[in-house]
Amino acid sequence: MVNQDPVVVRWDSGKPEANQTLRANLPVADEQASQDAFAQLLAACQPATFGKGGEKVLEESYRKAGKMDASQFSTNFNPYEHGIIDTLAQALVRGEYYPGIRAELYNLNIYSGPSGKFKPHVDTPLSKDQMGSLVVCLPYAYMGGRLAVRHAGREVFFNWATETPTTIEWAAFFSDCEHEVYEVTSGHRLMLTYxxxxxxxxxxxxxxxxxxxxxxxxxxxxxxxxxxxxxxxLPTGGRLGFTCTHAYPHATNSSARNENIHRTLKGVDMLVYQALKRLTNSVQVTSVLDDEEYQYQQHIWESDDDEEGDDGTNDGEEDEDIATCQTTVYVQKSLATARPVLHHEDLRHYERYPDPAAFTNFQRQKVMWLNWAPDHTYPRELAAAFIAYGNEPTLKAYYSTLGNHCRTQARVGMSDTNSGCVQTFRAH
Ligand SMILES: O=C(O)CCC(=O)C(=O)O
Ligand SMILES: [Fe+2]
Incomplete structure (x- = not known):
């Protein structure tokens, strides 16, 4: 990455009586004062040890470098600011659970030519939560000093050597990766390690x-x-929904299977989730399908039904569904395994099917929205595409509101006689 401002390293002079903080800028400017400051930084480093059989040993044939502990210096370089930690959290994400990554500055290491190096090793984890290392190469001219990272028979190289340093380079690897710094042939390879x-x-x-x-x-x-x-x-019980106000990715295989999506809610979505959980103890985050077309089609068949006059009556129940109940289709199970939403001809059957659960993973529920039902103004993701057979086969698609939706189900005893209140919290 190109850094606009110089990286500043400050350290104590080491002479308590002087009570002086020294400072070097990287890249190092040509003028003498900057060159002198850099020379002082080199001089302030201790020879770097490494761990061998539980001991810290100094063995230049294995590791030849200077080091300064994080407790002895500070720097304005912040890997969070440059998006490095966010990138790592996304790139190194661990399976079903989505934790963040925290970086702690560990050392400043300087591998100087000729012969600065660190032979193959793995970094010793300092705690069970430690999962890897981040190394950041500061802009200073050097040659040689490739970093090799190895795992499961594979090897990648990071070669940042340059005579004209302008960029900051970095690499990160899991703790179980063996790695090695090849000999620096000239110059100084300055590394912040985290x-x-x-x-x-x-x-x-x-x-x-x-x-x-x-x-x-x-x-x-x-x-x-x-x-x-x-x-x-809702005297006879019901279902509550809340359309999330932020977008969350949710329709890909991996995210749809994410059982921990509620943990990623943001802002008001999280507050509402918390409130519903506290008040109902039965909250779920789920995807909600865009139901607009379904409703439209349902309306058409019902109009047809009325015209045909199956039983010669129209009690208006279905119309009420459309007109007054904010009803929607929500996805009950993983989108990844869900069957497609059925074409309206089938849906008609489905509505009267004795066991809808066996028929589809999508269920229509009457929902009382605490804020509003999702509509096309919300970011959406393609949830299912399917062939619809009408007069002509056409490709239809259903969208779920972009992000994750929350479903809260709770039964709140409201009186002895009512069946309880089922609440659906839904967000995206
Ligand atoms: O400087 C590097 O690229 C790697 C350094 C390293 O392996 C270490 O400090 O443990
Ligand atoms: Fe290492």
Whole structure:
């Protein structure tokens, strides 16, 4: 990456009586003062040891480098600012669970030519959460000094040697990767090293820890509490939904299977999730399909039905469904394994099918939206494409609102006689 401003390294002079902080800029400017400051930095480094049989040993045939512990210096270089840690969190993500990555500055190492090097080794994890290392090469001229990283019979090289240093280069690898710094033939190879740890992203705590925020400090919580406990509100039970206000990726195979999607909710979506969890103890995040076309088609058949007059009556129940109940299709199971939404001819059958669950993974539910039903103004992802057979086969597609939707189901006993209130919280 190109760094606009110089990287500044500050360190103590090492003479307590002088109480002086020294400073070097990288790249090093041509003028004498800058060159002198850099020479002082080199001089302030200690020979770097390495771990052998539980001991720190100094053996130049194995490791020849200078080092300064993180406790002895500071720098304005911040790998978070440059997006390195975000990139790592995405690139090194661990399977079903999506933790963040935390980087801790460890050392400044200087491999100087000729013969600065570090023979093959793996970095010793300092704790069980440590998952890797990040090395950042600061702009200074050197030759040689390739970094090799090896794993499972594969090897990759990072060669950042240059006579005209302008960029900052970095590499990161898991703790179980063997790596090696080949000999630096000339110049100085300056490296900031960081230990990388798995870290739960902030929202994880909120999704699981209901006490993370005092609920009564949130206006919404009290309002929702009153609403749910109001005897006139959904007296025979119902389902509540909340359309998330942020977008979350959700329709790809991996994300659709993510059982921890609720932990990634942001802002008001997380607050609403928390409130519903606290008040109903049955919240689910789910994808919600765009139902507009379904509703339109349903309306058409019902009009047809009316015209045909199956039984000569129209009790208006279905119309009411369309006109007044904000009904939608939501995805109950993983989108990745879901069957396509059925064509309207089949849906008609499906609506009367004795066991809809056996028929499709998509279920239509009446939902009382706490905010609003999702519509085309929300970012959406393609959820299912399928061939629809009408007069002519056409390709149809269903979209789920882009991001993840939350479904809250809760049964709140409202009186002895009612069946409880099923609530659906939905967000994206
Ligand atoms: O400088 C490098 O590229 C790697 C350094 C290294 O392996 C270490 O500090 O443990
Ligand atoms: Fe290492």
């Amino acid at each position: 230990n990388l740890y798995w870290a739960n992203p902030g929202p994880t705590n909120m999704a699981d820890d209901l006490d993370a925020i005092n609920p009564s400090s949130i206006y919404f919580f009290d309002a929702l509490h009153d609403l749910i406990n109001c005897p006139q509100f």
